[in-house]
Amino acid sequence: MKTPIFTGACVAIVTPFQDGNIDFDKLGELIEMQIAAGTDAICICGTTGESSTMTVEEHEDAIRYCIEKVNHRCKVVAGTGSNCTRTALELSLFAEKCGADGLLLVTPYYNKTTQAGLVKHYTYIADRVNTPMILYNVPSRTGISFTADTYYQLSKHPMINGIKEASGNFSLVVHTRALCGDEMNIWSGNDDQVVPIMSMGGKGVISVLSNIQPETMVKMTHACLEGDFAEGARIQAECYDLCEAIFTEVNPIPVKAAMEMMGLCNAEARMPLCEISAGNKEKLRAVLAKKGLLPQG
Numbered sequence: 001m002k003t004p005i006f007t008g009a010c011v012a013i014v015t016p017f018q019d020g021n022i023d024f025d026k027l028g029e030l031i032e033m034q035i036a037a038g039t040d041a042i043c044i045c046g047t048t049g050e051s052s053t054m055t056v057e058e059h060e061d062a063i064r065y066c067i068e069k070v071n072h073r074c075k076v077v078a079g080t081g082s083n084c085t086r087t088a089l090e091l092s093l094f095a096e097k098c099g100a101d102g103l104l105l106v107t108p109y110y111n112k113t114t115q116a117g118l119v120k121h122y123t124y125i126a127d128r129v130n131t132p133m134i135l136y137n138v139p140s141r142t143g144i145s146f147t148a149d150t151y152y153q154l155s156k157h158p159m160i161n162g163i164k165e166a167s168g169n170f171s172l173v174v175h176t177r178a179l180c181g182d183e184m185n186i187w188s189g190n191d192d193q194v195v196p197i198m199s200m201g202g203k204g205v206i207s208v209l210s211n212i213q214p215e216t217m218v219k220m221t222h223a224c225l226e227g228d229f230a231e232g233a234r235i236q237a238e239c240y241d242l243c244e245a246i247f248t249e250v251n252p253i254p255v256k257a258a259m260e261m262m263g264l265c266n267a268e269a270r271m272p273l274c275e276i277s278a279g280n281k282e283k284l285r286a287v288l289a290k291k292g293l294l295p296q297g
Helices: 024-036 057-069 086-096 113-124 148-155 170-181 192-197 214-225 229-238 241-243 252-262 278-290
Strands: 007-010 041-044 075-079 102-106 131-137 162-167 185-188 202-207
Touching: 007 214, 024 057, 041 057, 041 162, 041 252, 057 075, 057 086, 057 229, 075 170, 086 102, 086 113, 102 241, 113 131, 148 162, 148 170, 162 170, 162 241, 170 185, 170 241, 185 192, 185 241, 192 202, 229 241, 241 278, 252 278
Parallel strands: 007 041, 007 202, 041 075, 075 102, 102 131, 131 162, 162 185, 185 202
Antiparallel strands: none
């Protein structure tokens, strides 16, 4: 049995930008907000953090800053994945040196690979780090998905702790649980599927929605961890419209727009991402207003 890096709610935190540069002061405010809300872990430089548009130096600076700012008050998972195995290893070793609690590594994108290539890629990195790894399955972005058999092969490695499962394929989750048991922890990578995945043994979520509703995600995941799936399902249904609103366009465009409306940070994203469309912005504003998340006055 592998002890999960964290249980409960992990925020896939946005990277705030100001005039094209990382706004570290604002990032620090967002980190403090998450810790105050009881968030169990912070994932820095994930997809929501726009890591694919960062230079290596920026990527490393963001990881170092987050780990130092958190200062062991919750877990920190560093996004260190790449479609280049050597780059992923270098980023992973840097995050490890800084003191990350876990590493999140997305499947190689664009060049993709075979299932055998996935095993080689992750084994190569796992053999060279001493920090537990979370595999990230998001085929809608990368063009490749794990199979349950591949998960099973990788589950045998002591440094491979689990999966962020964002394929939307519940059959894959069930098959993986059947093959791997507690040797491969599973976290939901989709905010609208947290409770179903946790009902199948999942340990929590790595969440976009936590950027604007951290307390909600903490309550939902902790209810499930305590076995109260009815309460978890109630919360899941209650926030469905907000989940839908923050994915009307490519993440993190809508969630950054929401955060700007809420006064948390500006909506600036790195090209090729751009501002949210006027129509979707108004739909998002209406949902935020309905939820009472907009500043008053």
